[in-house]
Amino acid sequence: MASEQSSAPQNGQSGEIETHVVIVGAGPVALFAVFELGLVDIECHLIDILDKPGGQCAELYPEKPIYDIPGLPVVSGQELTDRLMEQIEPFGPTFHFNQRVDQLERLKDGRFRLITDTGQAFVAKVVVIAAGGGSFTPKRPPLQGIEAFEGQSVFYSVRRIEDFRDRNIVIAGGGDSALDWTHALAPVAASLGLVHRRDKFRASPDSVNRMLKSVEAGDMEFVLGQVTGLQGEGGKLRSLTIRDNNGEETERPCDCLLPFFGLTMKLGPVADWGLNLHENLIPVDTEKFETSEKAIFAIGDINTYPGKLKLILSGFHEAALMAQQAHAYVHPGEKLLFQYTTSSSSLQKKLGVK
């Protein structure tokens, strides 16, 4: 953490969001943290690079069963996410999706400022890092020299469709993202090809039909095969090598490649916040799950301590203990009573059941 940054008023401060706690990530552990924080009257904003809550459970294994959530003999990744969302509903957390937290700094008054890749700023008394295995990041095909083309000719996402006008585009992949972008980019591209290894797609029938219609209408081309090489210089792509399923290679002119091969987790910006790291994990104490920086906590898969198990249930426990200390920072001087949700009328009021 770059501590003691200037707290002078900044441009665009009006758009800044002030809150008690910002949670980095919206995985299962972050979601349960909202519950535990809510019980002690703490309000949260959550930021995740994904377009939905649930972290690994929702992105990597929504339909697969989990067998070790106490009290739920079997629950799928998506169902657990949905249940958690239902459980935290009374606390009205605010979610900010499709944004990555890039910067975290301590202000002079002891609070924190966080800034995302879209420029949104947050000011909070407490930061909870529930970043799991890191930020979900598009997979980079292991093509020789691909890094040199990134940003100019190779893109993993589309922010502005206009940037793709009149380009000779190839989209690689056969999932929903690949197909959706063929649809969005066909009208502006000079030429558009979809390269996929088979004529089956792991996508909704609607988007498949739409793509096939565009091919029929001559708005784009479907190429059966895989991209195996890139040609060009100075970051500018000239052509791709495409291998068909008989092993024959052909060159296809192309100045813009969009590979969509799913997401993988990369630690990402968390590494730049000046926190102690141990093998890409954040060491914490096991009383409060606080990091080397006061009032910055780390819970769930991202933290480490003796005996740590990367399980959802461990993260839930960590969230509960973290909330006690967070309360001391957010509501200093207020005494915290230990209460059960079963019997405390004040907790039940917060949960909206009384």
Added chain:
Amino acid sequence: MPKITYIEHNGTEHVVDAEVGMTVMEAAIKNKVPGIEAECGGACSCATCHVYVTDSWRKTTGEPEEMEEDMLDFAFDVRESSRLSCQIRVTDELDGLVVHVPEKQF
């Protein structure tokens, strides 16, 4: 115990004893065979346990099921002999199986 041979892209061979019932991925991870990453731990959710089954073994290992075939879309340099090794269960019939590890997992 069935023996499985993993051949790295550079030709290095690793012969390991695999227990019946574990997967070809698990046998590789347990024996630290380089090039098999298995990020998702065998849930058929990552495609980083990709291998090529040698032709003579393809009948015995069988063909990928739909879920695996879908996941192979997220692998690199997929061929007809491609399989996700976490989806191949070790049986006595697989004693002597030879698989090739791709140059790179994604």
